[in-house]
Amino acid sequence: MEVNQQSDWVARSLKSVWHPCTQMQHHETVPLIPVSHGRGVWLYDHQGKRYLDAISSWWVNLFGHANPRINAALREQLDLLEHAMLAGFTHEPVIQLSERLAALTQHQLGHAFYASDGASAVEIALKMSFHSWRNRGQGEKQEFVCLKGSYHGETIGALAVTDVALFKDAYGPLLRATQTVMSPDARQALAGESAADVARRAAADVERMFTERAGKIAAIIIEPLVQCATGMAMHDPLYLKLVRELCDQHGVHLILDEIAVGCGRTGTFFACEQAGIWPDFLCLSKGISGGYLPLSIVLSRDEIYQAFYDADVTRGFLHSHSYTGNPLACRAALATLDIFAEDQVLEANKARSRKLTDALAPLAQHERVSNFRNRGMIWAFDAVNAAPGFSRRFFTEGTRQELLLRPIGNTVYLMPPYILSDEEIEGLAARTLSVFEKTVD
Numbered sequence: 001m002e003v004n005q006q007s008d009w010v011a012r013s014l015k016s017v018w019h020p021c022t023q024m025q026h027h028e029t030v031p032l033i034p035v036s037h038g039r040g041v042w043l044y045d046h047q048g049k050r051y052l053d054a055i056s057s058w059w060v061n062l063f064g065h066a067n068p069r070i071n072a073a074l075r076e077q078l079d080l081l082e083h084a085m086l087a088g089f090t091h092e093p094v095i096q097l098s099e100r101l102a103a104l105t106q107h108q109l110g111h112a113f114y115a116s117d118g119a120s121a122v123e124i125a126l127k128m129s130f131h132s133w134r135n136r137g138q139g140e141k142q143e144f145v146c147l148k149g150s151y152h153g154e155t156i157g158a159l160a161v162t163d164v165a166l167f168k169d170a171y172g173p174l175l176r177a178t179q180t181v182m183s184p185d186a187r188q189a190l191a192g193e194s195a196a197d198v199a200r201r202a203a204a205d206v207e208r209m210f211t212e213r214a215g216k217i218a219a220i221i222i223e224p225l226v227q228c229a230t231g232m233a234m235h236d237p238l239y240l241k242l243v244r245e246l247c248d249q250h251g252v253h254l255i256l257d258e259i260a261v262g263c264g265r266t267g268t269f270f271a272c273e274q275a276g277i278w279p280d281f282l283c284l285s286k287g288i289s290g291g292y293l294p295l296s297i298v299l300s301r302d303e304i305y306q307a308f309y310d311a312d313v314t315r316g317f318l319h320s321h322s323y324t325g326n327p328l329a330c331r332a333a334l335a336t337l338d339i340f341a342e343d344q345v346l347e348a349n350k351a352r353s354r355k356l357t358d359a360l361a362p363l364a365q366h367e368r369v370s371n372f373r374n375r376g377m378i379w380a381f382d383a384v385n386a387a388p389g390f391s392r393r394f395f396t397e398g399t400r401q402e403l404l405l406r407p408i409g410n411t412v413y414l415m416p417p418y419i420l421s422d423e424e425i426e427g428l429a430a431r432t433l434s435v436f437e438k439t440v441d
Contacts, residue, residue: 006046009034030396036331038065041424043419045406051404054416054428058259061291063339064419071291073335077328086114086325094410100337101299102286106268109299112362113317114325118259118285119153121296122221124319125281126157128300129219129253131392132307135315144176145209145220147202148183151229152221152257161221164229179213181205181220181227183227187371187382187438195236203242210250219253219280223270225375226259231411232380234373240275249278253304254279259296263287263336264346264418267353267376280304290336295329340348349377356420359429366433368440380413386440394440403431412436 010032018024021033033051035043041064042050043057053061063070068369077093084091098112113128115121126144134139144160146152153159160175162168168175168198184202185209187196196337210217224240227233240256247254258280261271265287268274270284308317323329339345357374363381364372372381383390398405405412416428 003425006034009046019187019213021393026392027216030392033399040064040066043287049403051399052416052424052428052431053404054414054432055404055406056417057288057291058286058413059265060177060280060286060289062287062336062348062418063290064262065291067290067339068147070332070335073269073331073338074292074328081327083323083326085322087320091325091327093327093334094325097297097330097337098334100255101297105278105282105299108301109282110302111300113298113305113306114320115296115298115321116294116323116326116329117153117296118257118283120321121160121283121285121298122158122161122255122257123155124298125221125255125283125300126161126219127319128298128304129255129366131317132253133218134306135307135310135331140216143213143217145181145206145217146180147222147227148180149227149230149233150221150245151227152223153259167229173274173367178211179209179225181209181219183233184239185227185230185231186232186235186373187233194237195234199236199239199242203239203246206243207246210246210252212368213253214250217250217252217286219255220247221257222256223257224261225266225274226261226271226378231382231408232373232378232413234375234378237275237380240272240277244277244279245350253281255281255283257283259283259285261378264340264349265377265415267346267349269340269346272387274435288336289329289332290339292332293326293329294323295326295333345418350416352420352425353377354413355422356425356429359425363429363433363436366419366436368436377418378413378415380411382412383407383412383436383440390439394435397439398435401431401435402432403428403435403436405432 014027034046036046037044041053043053044050095432101112102110113124144161146163148163150163152161156174159168159179163180181206182202184199186198189198212318258271262284280301289295364368368384369381370384390410394407
């Protein structure tokens with residue numbers, strides 16, 4: 001594609017496509033990047049310029065673009081079944097995926113309900129919690145608790161348990177009121193405090209809320225270990241253990257939103273494994289299909305499932321999506337799980353994480369950087385006294401240096417695919433430092 005053709009392609013997109021999470025007027029000065037194709041950790045435009053996808057295309061692409069094994073699985077599935085409704089029918093990919101996910105939870109969460117995106121999974125978990133309490137004769141348990149700075153999606157129910165003003169404030173009149181408790185963000189540590197101490201303080205705030213309102217609370221929803229959209233706020237696994245105990249004590253469901261942090265992103269396949277606990281509901285999406293197709297899943301305990309198992313239709317969970325359990329998406333997820341097993345990905349990521357952490361040492365020690373942090377395959381740091389407009393400048397300069405990073409405010413984060421080579425690790429670290437130094441002022 002010639003330069004003038006590429007420009008025309010961008011202009012047509014701006015005229016006809018309403019892009020997500022975007023103030024469209026900004027593209028008058030920050031041009032769209034027309035993507036032609038992807039290979040491995042790289043995206044390419046129509047001129048052949050490449051961009052290291054260091055945020056896994058919004059945290060979904062685990063094993064690189066155009067992954068040969070996932071491609072092959074999808075080609076095979078295309079010749080068998082592209083889609084069939086899951087009401088009254090079933091098929092092998094959705095059965096296999098459900099069984100394998102249950103096994104990964106040590107069969108603690110043995111029932112899988114399917115949708116297409118993360119926000120829908122959160123909606124399902126909220127509705128299931130409320131409805132299961134009602135089916136058990138405790139219909140007064142209708143409230144939900146979320147953490148300060150939490151993000152769970154932008155549909156109406158999910159937005160109600162989100163605490164990011166940028167996304168939520170405009171829609172306040174549409175939303176159901178929720179209770180908000182302290183975040184366990186380790187950056188809140190007082191002098192002499194550890195991350196575990198912050199976790200204990202935050203858990204004490206949950207205990208206060210439960211003591212006051214447990215009879216009205218259906219569930220608490222948490223992003224385990226890392227609250228992503230609020231700026232990669234990381235917390236000690238102790239917090240999850242303490243909240244699990246409080247939920248058991250006060251009769252409150254625990255919903256864990258692992259949409260961004262599941263599928264190995266924090267170092268274990270499920271983030272909650274690091275606390276040695278299982279929730280009542282676990283929400284998955286993003287990386288579960290390897291970044292190929294929309295898919296989300298809510299895993300739940302048997303006692304939740306049994307609360308709906310009845311001859312009375314009104315006691316059933318009457319929630320549906322047209323593409324529920326889509327065979328192609330499930331097949332992509334199965335191929336993704338195969339790669340985890342065959343390549344011993346979790347173990348390999350430990351070495352990869354150490355190498356990138358070491359390579360980022362100049363940034364961690366930079367005088368304009370604070371709170372450099374890492375959990376598994378997530379890195380983040382905060383720019384100190386950055387000039388206004390830092391995130392947009394960083395993104396633009398990054399693309400000039402073949403780097404795709406999209407800061408959240410003054411927080412720069414890296415969530416790359418799990419296939420970085422040593423050369424790519426060194427290049428990613430060096431480019432991130434270069435871009436930071438050119439844009440922090």
